[in-house]
Amino acid sequence: MTRYTDTQLDALRELANIGSGTASTALSGMLGKSVDISVPNAFVLPMAEAVGSIGDPESDSTGVVLGIVGEMPGSVLLLFTPKDAELMCGLLGVEAGSEYGISALMEIGNIVGASYINALGQMIGMELEPTPPAAATDMLGAIVQSVLAERAGAGDVALLLDSDLVVEGEDCSVSFLLVPDQGGVEQMLERLGV
Amino acid sequence: MGELATSAVAGDVLVSLGLGSCIGLALLDRRLGVAGLAHVVLPSSGGNAPLGSWKFADYAVPELVDRVVKLGARRPMLEAVLVGGASMFAVSKSSLEVGQRNEAAVRELLREQHINVIAKETGGSRGRTIRVYVGSNKVTVKEAGGTEKPLIAGASVVAA
Numbered sequence: 001m002t003r004y005t006d007t008q009l010d011a012l013r014e015l016a017n018i019g020s021g022t023a024s025t026a027l028s029g030m031l032g033k034s035v036d037i038s039v040p041n042a043f044v045l046p047m048a049e050a051v052g053s054i055g056d057p058e059s060d061s062t063g064v065v066l067g068i069v070g071e072m073p074g075s076v077l078l079l080f081t082p083k084d085a086e087l088m089c090g091l092l093g094v095e096a097g098s099e100y101g102i103s104a105l106m107e108i109g110n111i112v113g114a115s116y117i118n119a120l121g122q123m124i125g126m127e128l129e130p131t132p133p134a135a136a137t138d139m140l141g142a143i144v145q146s147v148l149a150e151r152a153g154a155g156d157v158a159l160l161l162d163s164d165l166v167v168e169g170e171d172c173s174v175s176f177l178l179v180p181d182q183g184g185v186e187q188m189l190e191r192l193g194v
Numbered sequence: 195m196g197e198l199a200t201s202a203v204a205g206d207v208l209v210s211l212g213l214g215s216c217i218g219l220a221l222l223d224r225r226l227g228v229a230g231l232a233h234v235v236l237p238s239s240g241g242n243a244p245l246g247s248w249k250f251a252d253y254a255v256p257e258l259v260d261r262v263v264k265l266g267a268r269r270p271m272l273e274a275v276l277v278g279g280a281s282m283f284a285v286s287k288s289s290l291e292v293g294q295r296n297e298a299a300v301r302e303l304l305r306e307q308h309i310n311v312i313a314k315e316t317g318g319s320r321g322r323t324i325r326v327y328v329g330s331n332k333v334t335v336k337e338a339g340g341t342e343k344p345l346i347a348g349a350s351v352v353a354a
Contacts, residue, residue: 048197065283137338146292
């Protein structure tokens with residue numbers, strides 16, 4: 001099993017921090033509200049435990065996923081609880097669960113995810129491009145597992161950089177995960193020099 | 195993800211929560227009340243994964259067969275139930291392939307072992323949970339926001 005030092009995990013958290021900072025600015029501009037970010041977590045976990053660390057696998061969730069293509073392939077996954085999806089959609093004036101609601105969440109995913117990916121690419125000096133978003137409303141476990149399955153390849157561990165964006169005064173947040181393809185973590189650490 | 199579990203103890207429940215593109219493969223010897231459950235993540239290891247990489251169908255299926263046989267199941271009596279293999283993100287072509295390829299790989303490996311699939315709920319775009327009730331041989335599936343429904347009704351067979 002791959003292990004990372006505390007220094008390396010700190011560096012990865014810092015990457016997530018700057019990425020989510022940029023993403024929060026993008027979300028703030030879209031919603032017209034100020035958006036705070038939580039301190040990101042960096043987990044390196046056996047795949048068997050990765051899903052459970054995020055939440056109850058059977059809980060309802062809406063996931064918006066963007067692929068990352070370029071020098072470091074991977075995925076960014078945004079997760080909304082039903083309550084957060086409803087509040088976010090409300091802020092944009094559409095009804096959650098409707099076609100417009102899903103489309104609004106995908107647009108949030110697109111803007112937040114793409115700015116996160118761009119910030120990440122600039123920090124590590126790599127050409128990274130987002131692919132268009134796709135959305136699913138289902139069990140949390142099914143959503144996260146499908147992204148991990150697609151990305152983890154031969155590896156037995158998953159790196160999850162977990163950040164929360166919190167919309168001020170609305171008590172609603174979106175959490176998101178960066179899941180690099182196998183080997184992507186090493187590439188990032190190498191570029192960061194740790 | 196990528197785990198195997200087996201039991202011959204009546205009352206035990208084997209479960210894989212929230213399967214998306216993954217496959218939950220249950221193997222049962224219904225007469226003896228022996229059951230196993232594998233959580234298959236990817237269809238093939240490409241032949242160079244370390245031992246114990248049970249997330250790959252080509253490693254997990256033979257291993258699960260061995261483990262239930264070691265627990266007393268009789269190889270010719272084994273039957274399989276498949277759940278999962280969905281494509282959660284309709285737009286994403288590659289995830290669609292993972293679910294379908296997982297199911298195809300598991301089915302092919304079961305064919306090689308001469309094990310029949312007696313029930314399944316696979317494909318589509320919904321996540322699912324599988325539960326295997328050891329002893330009673332009941333196998334259920336549940337979708338998000340849905341209720342648990344039996345794939346195999348089971349019977350009150352007491353483990354020998």
